[in-house]
Amino acid sequence: MNDNILTPEQVVEQFQQCLGDGLQASRIVKRSEGLKSAESIQIWLTIDKTKIKIAVQQLCDIQYPHLSVISGCDMGEGIELLYHFFIYYGVARGEYSVTIRTTLPKTDLIIDTITDLIPGALTSEREKQEFFGLQVLNIPDSRRMFLPDDFPEGVYPWRKDETGIKEEMVKKLHEVGKAEGAQRRAKNK
Amino acid sequence: MKESVVSAKKPIKTVIGPIHPALKEPIKFIFEIDGEKVIKVDLAPGHNHRGLEWMATRRNAVQTLYVSERICGICSISHSIAYCRAIEQAADIEVPVRADYLRTIFAEMERIHSHLLWAGVAALELGFDTLFYKAWEVREDLMDLLEYLTGNRVNYGVLQIGGVRRDITPDQHARINKSLLNYTILFDELYDMFLEDTVLRMRCRDTGVLTPEDALKLCTVGPVIRASGIATDVRQDFPYCAYGDLDIKAITPEALAGEVHGDVFDRIIVRLLEVKQSIEIIQQSMKKMPIGPLTNFPKLMVLLNHIKQAEGEGIGRHEAPRGEVFHYIRLAANQESPLVWKVKASTYSNAMSWVKMLEGEQIADIPIIVASVDPCISCTDRVAMVDKGRTSIFTQDDLRRLSRKKTERIRQGLK
């Protein structure tokens, strides 16, 4: 952990240095809420998927980050993964949100694990595996987490293409018994 | 004789859950047990999946707001605050200052009720019914206050994207102040009952220890990581709503005992001190709250159209009673429902720390250790969806038919 606290621009610069071309885009958002208008800082980085480990290592060098979650989005031709990190926690108003975005093309849904650097990422990575159908390389535990073992293979709930949820799998709870109920009411009248 | 069989080399496997009196919610633990000692722990969540994140992609933002409230009935405000903030950021909606303060007040009230609830449940796990009743008596008073202010005891429904739905009128102040004063007294009593009781201390000290290093590595949040001595709190680190004005300090057990064990007892201390802190926050916000509108979008349909047009992404965080909740939302133009909604509940982050806490402990301590995290399985499990293979559907239908028949038979018998 470094004692001197970097400005958001310096953080981006450090990533620029270690990733080179791998850093595809960066954006710093400052938003404020409440009366005192304290600004909260969000750093959004878009990187190449092969550089994910270097990026996380870089983040660890700045301060061991808190990983909130890995979220994802099916963008049609590829799946976008977002790693939501936070650094400089424990200091009043000092925290930066660092979101690392990377796109996996649907033809090549493989990404390196970051569990060797951050063991707590395991839950999130297992979840992404079962919900997006991607493959995390070297994951220490690749069992299903939330879905049961007999969930059909090749169906990934968060995908928006043909591997997503099909309409016939959806149960409409609010329709159950409605017609019979109406008949009962009519009879009582 | 039987005992020696059990404590022989091969440990027995015990499954706790998904339905177990100690767990108010369904989650499954698979333990390997040697005598009374836990050797290995495996976690099988997922019994509570309702597929909320998928539902949101088929509904509009206002409908999803109420679903977000029902991710968890205890953190009902927490999730909707995080959800609203995410969507406000994505659609660039300004929130009036008064609404920010009101959100803060409701959120802190929820923290008090949640911590008291937890204290009661912890006492129940320890087989201490009287303390459970006592803690819930105090809580019941708060539930009355929340019902008075919001119209419901659990799912308050006071939040709206871009503001709040209900105001705290000046004539309600007297009642709130009276109740808050009452809590300060009752709190001292509870404090005495929890922290001075020798038996309770015997059970909780050095039980379920989590070191700060492990806490960081496993991404734990909320009272769990604070009890391990790391002073992180979203309200302090990344202020939002009115918290920026209120100078919040994260609470660690050092504040009371001067030392950190990272055990169950420390988690009790942190939560009890947070109740006191929350009372102070509410009192402060009541004083500082400015006059102003409740929302910038009084017409709901205008709001819905605004969200439909908007494009962008946003993250919303909130320090829920159990720790950080995190919502990520991406909106696409000309689409009523969000493209993606990702929810991260506090227990989702804390679940992995269970394994570390439970290993090497005794069976008797399982419930209190599990409860010490203040688990909220419905939060964690909200995502996945389950479908059964075709063959088993038939057998289940058969089962159901059989059970119906049986009930009919009994009813006949009753007559």
Next chain:
Amino acid sequence: MFRLPMVPRVLKQLFNKPATNPFPARHLPKSITRFLEKVAAGKAELVLPLEVPEGFRGKIGYNPEGCTACSLCARVCPANAIEVNREEKTVTVYAGHCIQCGQCTEVCPKNNLFMTKEFLTATTDRYSEEMVLT
């Protein structure tokens, strides 16, 4: 030192009044049916539940008069509890589906939908007359 702060408290409580609100009766009456009949006839007294505050969101209420079936309520309903009947210019509200958020009562331009204070709604048929409002 062995301390049990609970002991003096419970001993004191032994002589205090219990905190229980004895709804609907202090102990179970011999026959619930007869008890309820007696209450209806005014012969027995039902202990009321604790008063609900102003603005409590109880069971939903619907007044079909003047309803234009504008479907705003159905659009915001998070529980799909409202069905719009376009021809009859009414809506059907399923009180068993309703999650009492009160959103529909706020968007209704004519105030045909409202939240009542009723909350003792337990029933043996979830599609009975009382549970489906038209």
Next chain:
Amino acid sequence: MTEIFLKLIIGVVSMTALGIVGGFIIQGVDRKLAALMQARIGPLLRQPWWDFLKLMRKENVVPEHAVPWVYNAAPIMAFASVITIFLYLPFAGFNPLMEGYGDLILIMYLLAMPALAMVFGGFASGSPYATIGAQREMVTMIGYELPLGAIVISFAWKMAQSGLAHPFSLKTIAANPIWNLVGPFGIIGFILLLLAMIVVTPAELSKGPFDAPEAKSELAEGLLVEYSGRNLAMFYLALGAKMIAMLGLTVALFFPYTISQYFQVDTTVKIVIEVLFYIIKIFLVMFVSVTLMRVSMARFRITQIVEIYWKLGGTMTFLGLFLIMLDGKL
């Protein structure tokens, strides 16, 4: 010989009735008092009776993995052994029915029987919770037998030392209140023993804070997890009767006083007074050692239970015994 058989038959019948009725009343009072202490109204006094009736009419399920005959025999064994204790216990100033045929040692063994029956039933039900519960029950028994044994030995020693015949007989103990026999050191010693007895009682009755074998929030009712219907009802009966037996033992050992000799009334009234006095004694002991204990403490861990009984209970009883012996020397 016929006299004994007659006595036995009448005794068994009357004692069974007494055990059942008394067990219901004492459980009702216990529940009501606990509720009042917890700021609740609580159940009616006859609630245990309703519970029992309902359980008797419910379906009696024998689980698939159970050993049926052990599983079904356990509750009967538990109840029968409790009733046997009654035959050897002095009640309200009356001598034990089977006096001369059994002593304190026998009672000690009989008291262990219901617990053992529950252990057998627990193992036989084949559920992992019940198995863990049964193990815990055995550990708890090992724990509390030490102080209980020490208490019994102290009494017998004192009786023998005072030169009384049949030092182990409850009749002797009941006839010679222990507090009259000893000096100041001995009184302190017996107070220690009384405290130990109060701590042993809840474990003997599987009540909190020593209810680890049945812990609801840990083991889903533990030993009794698979029991239902009639079998469960029998266990409830046995537990209720055992409560009376255990409290009766405490009263017989420590408070065998009678008061009727202070009243100038005829025999029937004397008996009524005596019985009332006895009931009051029983309820007082119950209030302190069962109700108050269970509402004001959190459940102990199983290791802590053993520790408490061996370290705390052991020290207390042996210190008590030592003081009594010291008292005898002075």
Next chain:
Amino acid sequence: MSISKALNKSLWVYHVNTGSCNGCDIEIVAAITPRYDPERFGIKLVGTPRHADVILVTGPVTNKMKDKLLRVYHQTPDPKLVMVIGACGVSGGPFYESYTLSGPVDDVVPVDVYVPGCPPRPESIIFGVVTALKKLEEIQKK
């Protein structure tokens, strides 16, 4: 004395959460606290279905919990009652369509009493029990 008369006086309750949001579960726990104290009716929360007379079900029944609910239903000795607490168990509530759910509860096990509300107040749950008792008495009369 008929069987169900004794049943009326002593209902032991077992609680199953089949994927609810916790709101109802908390209100059920709140309903056993001193303010409501159902023990005065002989109602008590038990830890195993074997001891139960009433099963309280909350939640819209996820597929994973469906088998477990059925198992609990079969483990409970007869006669028994099933009560559904909360809108999502009654009809799905806000979770009205999903492919992870196989509810509502009455599609899985037969239900005797519905207590709608999101969540129902503790008094409402007690009133639900009263409704159940009324139903029992009607059955006994026939």
